[in-house]
Amino acid sequence: MGLVSTVGLVLHPQRDSKEAIDTIVEWARGRDGTVLGLPDEVGRIDCSAIAVDTTTLVKRADLLVSLGGDGTMLRTMRLIEGHPTPILGVNLGRLGFLAEIDVEGLSPALSSIDNHEYTVEPRMAVQATAPDGRKITAFNDIALVRIPGDGLSAVAVSVYGHPFVRYAADALIVATSTGSTAYSFSAGGPIVSPNVEGFLVVPAAAHTAFNRALVLSADEEVTLDVLPTSGQLAMEVDGTIGGYLSPGDRLTVTAVRGAAQVVRLGTTNFYERARRKLRVNGSAEVD
16 A cells, blocks of 8 residues: 555444544545545535545545444445455444454554555455346355244255255355354354455254354355255345345355455454454363
C-alpha cells in the first residue's frame, strides 16, 4: 500500500461513530486526501465524505475502513472481494474477531499506516454458484439450514465427485478458517488458525451416526447435493439469507485464496482474540 490518498468508509447499519469518521476525515484532509462512502450510509451522518456507488468506492479507494462489528467487516470483505485494496477493521461495541482496533486506537493506527508499520494479511473465501446462476462469496461460511417445521437438512457431500458422506442435520456449514470461530465453532467444529489454507464442512446437530467435521484443502472442491428426503433449506451466506435450496439442488463450493486483504497492526494475535472471545479456559482439573 503506497501513500493512501482515498479512503472508503463502510459503516454499520445502526451504530454510528461520529468520532471515528471525524478522525478519518481530518486525517485525509491533512494529506489532501478524499473520503468516500456509500450514499445511504454517509447520508445519515453530517460529514464531508463524498457519497459514491459501490463500484466507484471499490475502484477508487486505496484503503477501506470498516466501522462496526464483525458483520460490517464481512460485508466490507464481500464488497472488495478480488481486489487488492486492504481493509482496516474498527470495532464499535462488542469485542469482535475480525476488526483490528477499537475507536480509541484509530489515530495511532492511521499514523502506523502512514509510517508503513503494519502488515496485510490475505483472507480466504468460499465460493459457490447458486441454482439461479448467482455467484456467492462468503468469508465466514455458507450454511444450508433447515427451516423449522420443514424437515431436516439432508445433504450428500462429495469431494471431486466422489461420494463421501450423507448428513441429516439442523444445518450443514461450509466454513473458512476465519469462519471456524463463528457458526462452525458453535456446532462443535475446531478452532482453525487463519494461516491454514483450507475449509471445513461441519454438521450442526447431526441426526446421523457420523457427525464429524471434514477439513478440506484449499485446492479441493466439495459438492453438496440436497437429498430427496430433505426439507427446503435456507442458504445463509455469512449469516444473511442468500436464497433457498430444494431437494435435487446442487451447490459446488471451492476456496478462493487471498479474496480480501486485512490490515494487521500487530496489537493482538488470533489466539489472544480467540481466548477472550470464546472464553477458552481449561477444565477445573488442571488448575
